[in-house]
Amino acid sequence: MKKLSKNENVAVFVSLVAVVAFFLVGLVSALVSKITVTNIDAEVPGTPVEVNASNLAARDLVVGEGAEAVSGKVITVHYVGTLDSGQVFDSSVxxxxPFTFTLGVGQVIQGWELGVRGMKVGGKRTLIIPPELAYGAIGGHPLxxxxxxxxVELLDVKDSNL
Structure with a gap:
């Protein structure tokens, strides 16, 4: 059997990593599609949030009346992110x-993809996102x-230029 060169070994390794990553993305997508959201307080304004997410809790603080956040749209939000301890770890405010991203194309964590969908401009929503829908799948991430x-406050929804 022929011994592989260093470049060939690197190519084999990179190929294996790509295959494993492909299967992990498929597995995470399959798991996310089977889970449900919890409306954390039915006494607040608005209707229960209907998204598919495991242990994702959402509550509308203010129900917006503008354009709706749907997949493929460019979304602009202001947000404050905190840990359970109350420590702020990130804040566009x-x-x-404001933070702008295209919804539904994987530019943000799964908890945002699922939790922001359906909001309307002018709305404010609280999201409680478990690790598996945040940075849990990213090895070595501090969170x-x-x-x-x-x-999250939805400021604007626009058509994508893609």
């Missing part, structure tokens, strides 16, 4: 710069074991 709490 503190930076004074991989943390439940993340977000207060």
């Amino acid at each position: 503190a930076r004074g710069t 991989q074991t943390e439940t993340l709490n977000f207060e």
Whole structure:
């Protein structure tokens, strides 16, 4: 049997990593599609949030009346992210710069993909996102074991230029 060169060994390794990553993405997608959301307080304004997410809790603080956040749209939000301890770990509000992303194309964590969908411009929603829908799948991320709490305000919804 022929001994592989260093470049060939690297190519084999990279190929194996790509195959494993492909299967992990498929597994996570399959798991996310089978789970349900919890409306954390039925006494607040608005209707229960209908999204598919394991242990994702959502509560509308303010129900918006503008355009709806749906897959493929460019979404602009302000948010404050806290840990269960109350410590703020990220905030577009503190930076004074709203965050913009395209919904449904994997630019944000799964908890946001699922929890922001269906909001309307002017709305504010609290999301409690378990690690498996946040950074739990990202090995070595400092927040991989943390439940993340977000207060998200939907500022704008636009068509994508893609």
